[in-house]
Amino acid sequence: MDFSDLALRLGIDKEEFKELAELFITTTRSDIKKIKNGVLGHSPADAAAASHSIKGAAGNLGFDEIFSLAGEMERQAKGGSLDNFDVYIRDLEKKVNALIG
């Protein structure tokens, strides 16, 4: 994935952006694990908190699709529902993995 435009938008160089993107992938994978634990433990609050964290970081880096998906997951989990989270999680993992390609 070419990060040049995103880096330019944030006023940093491409290498710096790449470093941040790698950090994003690491922290997001950790957050996805928390969401999965939230689903397994029937804890929408935990899933909402981890989704919120992903949403914030994705929004800041300009990863709009991940931002929207995490936002929807947070909204739903805050409402107490974890329906379709297996689908959401798979989709999220796919989008995060696509950043590496």
Place this chain on the structure above:
Amino acid sequence: MEQKQSYTVLVVDDNLLNLRLIEKALSKEGYRIFCADNGPDARALAQREKPDLILLDIEMPGESGFDVIRKLKDGSETNAIPVLFLTGVSEVDSKLKGFDLGAVDYITKPFHPLEVLARVRIHLKLSIATNSLIAVQAAKLRQLTEAQVSMLPTPADNPSARFSVYYKALEEAGGDFYDILNISENIKGYFVADFSGHDIKTSYLTASVKALLAQNCTPVYSPMESMKMINDVLVEIMPPGKYLTACYMHINRTTRKLTIINAGHPPVVCLPVNGEPFLIKTEGDILGMFKDAHFGSQILTVSPGDRFFIYSDGLVESAENKITWVNGADSLLPVYREIAGLPYEEAPEALIDHLFGKEGSPEDDIVVLCVEV
């Protein structure tokens, strides 16, 4: 020597990426950045490093941003640090709560690093402007204190008046005042007053009272006449609701006659050279309030070595312990007996040490004047 002016910013966010992004954007512009990913660490860093500004995420696990700001504002060392919080764009309640708790601004998430930079700059500028305003005001008040203190005569400048003094103003514009009047070689006047209020107006009034004392405490007028004339002028010039309690003691060391004029002031303590201390209770109206004021008066015959203590109510009153000077003055008489053996030059300081201890802090302004005949 090279002088660096580097501003420090504490960034608090549980998301490491957000921390790193802000750190990169701000450190590039010369700011020193401290990062914390949880509330307790953030508070410890704020306490230790005293950053110039704090960027604080609201939604954090454990201690939330609201908890952090509440605790920072409760701490005397951290309450003045401007806090900008990071919050979601649609979270109106969260923004309002942040302001209620003392935040100066917010940045909505997702944020753009350049917006963060712009807001940090503007709030640091505001903070610098506020701090310099405070510094200017403090300097002016210090000048006022110096001017007030310079109006107070010292024992070294008036050796023939044989007095010693303890004077302490709790605020820059102190409410207590004293003056020594060299009426003639052997006739001296000692004046102690306590103005109502500790505001700036008080400090200007002390200059007026000093001038009135110099004009009216002369050999031509009796002590009572002097005080009545001063009262008549003060009634005209005092702001509404302002007044002062005062005590004027006039000693003629040739005739050994001592006159006390009391205007609503705590009683003078007499410590005879051979005898027990006692209060000279004289009731009278306050100064500067009534045109036809009636002041208490006492005339005593004194002996060389007799000592007199004139003081303000801060010495004998305690709001905390609900003690007024009416009963506080009586209870202090044994203390005067204890310090009777000291030279009169040391008596006021010894009295204060006895009452408040070396490290003690009085609740009000205090002046204690000790006069030896």
